[in-house]
Amino acid sequence: MQEKAAVVIVAAGASRRMQGRDKLWLPLAGRLILARTIDVFQTSPLIDAIVLVASPQRITETTTLCQQERWNKVAAVVTGGKRRQDSVCIGLDTLAEIQPACRWVMIHDAARPLVTPAMIEAGLQAAREHQAAIAAVPVKDTIKQVQDGRISTTLDRSLLWTVQTPQVFSFPLIQQAHHSPIADEDMTDDATLCERLGYMVTIFPGSYTNIKITTEEDLLIATALLQGNTTL
Secondary structure: OOOOEEEEEEEOOOOOOOOOOOHHHOEEOOEEHHHHHHHHHHOOOOOOEEEEEEOHHHHHHHHHHHHHHOOOOEEEEEEOOOOHHHHHHHHHHHHHHHOOOOOEEEEEEOOOOOOOHHHHHHHHHHHHHHOEEEEEEEOOOOOEEEEOOEEEEEOOHHHOEEEEEEEEEEHHHHHHHHOOHHHHOOOOOHHHHHHHOOOOOEEEEOOOOOOOOOOHHHHHHHHHHHHHOOOO
16 A cells, blocks of 8 residues: 655745746746646645645635635645745644645645656655655756855865755654754755754755746746646
8 A cells, every 4th residue: 555645835935036926826838837836746646635835815815726626635725834934834734634644745835836747756756765855956057155255165066956846755754853943943945954953865856947936037937848848
């Protein structure tokens, strides 16, 4: 019997860099960005349940959208917290209530609608082997550390990776991490929280097309990617 896996989709951001527009509710090649993201997990045979964490301003619209789309895997739509990690914690606690037998959980940014089934499969496989795994791609550019407008260090590019979501964890591990005292500190992602607690986190192949839509330029790039690849 396959161990149960779920996803917490974080859709509670403020979209500060989209000129006041809520990016998740913008059309991307004829479909809402939020809908495109949910579609991938709804159709995946590896995902049993979806917990959607929405902003307070969008909670009613998000619930209505789920009903209209008949996403039967969406087990809950909940209101997010002040910080991203607060929203993730709320999603994890909700999942614990409705799916107590869940063994694996993915945490995914709703603003990454070009996630693929292959990434979902690779992420779950890596998490089953290592307990904690995150999507990542090698850095392409030369990265320099700068202080006071001057270059202080040129970093070794071969050691640098760009981190994406989904990030996949043993459900008990990541829920415990989010309730640890260190979770009071601001973390850039869930993997950082695990690292700070001493857990080993591995990577699995993400994709350069798995972009996070943050700016108007990202929206144009995502549109071009979709138009150029009918499999996305």
